[in-house]
Amino acid sequence: MPKTIPCKSIVLIVIWTFLQVQSTLSSTDKEYEIPSIRANWFKANEFCNSIGMQLVTITNRDENDAVARFVQGSDKFSDVASSFWLGGSDLAEEGTFSWMPNGRLVRYANWSPGEPNNNNGTEHCMQLVYIPRFEQRWTWNDNECRTKYMYFICESKPRDCVEQLKG
Numbered sequence: 556m557p558k559t560i561p562c563k564s565i566v567l568i569v570i571w572t573f574l575q576v577q578s579t580l581s582s583t584d585k586e587y588e589i590p591s592i593r594a595n596w597f598k599a600n601e602f603c604n605s606i607g608m609q610l611v612t613i614t615n616r617d618e619n620d621a622v623a624r625f626v627q628g629s630d631k632f633s634d635v636a637s638s639f640w641l642g643g644s645d646l647a648e649e650g651t652f653s654w655m656p657n658g659r660l661v662r663y664a665n666w667s668p669g670e671p672n673n674n675n676g677t678e679h680c681m682q683l684v685y686i687p688r689f690e691q692r693w694t695w696n697d698n699e700c701r702t703k704y705m706y707f708i709c710e711s712k713p714r715d716c717v718e719q720l721k722g
C-alpha cells in the first residue's frame with residue numbers, strides 16, 4: 556500500500572460516496588401503502604407507525620406526482636372525489652405547517668386555491684384532494700384533524716446512514 560493516497564483519488568471517492576448516498580435518498584425509493592381502514596389524522600399517524608411506516612411526507616413536485624400515481628392505482632381511489640390524510644399539520648403553530656414524521660417545515664406546497672383557510676379556526680391537518688369538478692387535482696387542503704373515516708397514505712421510513720451505505 557502506498558504511504559499516501561493521491562488527493563485526486565480521495566476527491567473521487569468522496570464524490571462517488573456522495574452520489575451513492577444521493578441515489579438512495581431519491582424519492583423514487585419510497586414505498587407507499589394505503590391501509591384498508593379509515594381514521595382521523597391522529598389514528599392515521601399511529602396506524603402507519605404500527606406497521607413500521609410513517610404518514611406520508613411530500614417535499615417536491617415529483618413526490619406529489621408519485622403519490623398521485625400510487626393513489627390512482629389503488630382501490631381506495633374514486634375519480635369523483637378522493638381525499639387522503641397527509642403527514643403535515645399546523646397543530647404546533649397556527650399557520651405554520653410542518654411534517655409530523657420528521658418535524659421539517661412544509662416548504663414545497665401544493666395547496667388548492669384558497670387553502671389553507673383554517674375554516675372555523677379548527678382546520679390543522681393536511682389532506683391530498685382529487686375532486687375534478689372543483690378543479691382540484693392532487694392539491695392540498697387543511698381539514699379538521701378529528702375528521703374520521705378518512706383514508707390515509709403511509710410511506711416507508713427513511714433508512715439511516717449506515718443502512719444506506721450498506722445498500
Ligand SMILES: [Ca+2]
Nearest residue numbers: 645673678679
Ligand atoms: Ca390551522
Ligand SMILES: [Ca+2]
Nearest residue numbers: 672673678697
Ligand atoms: Ca381548508
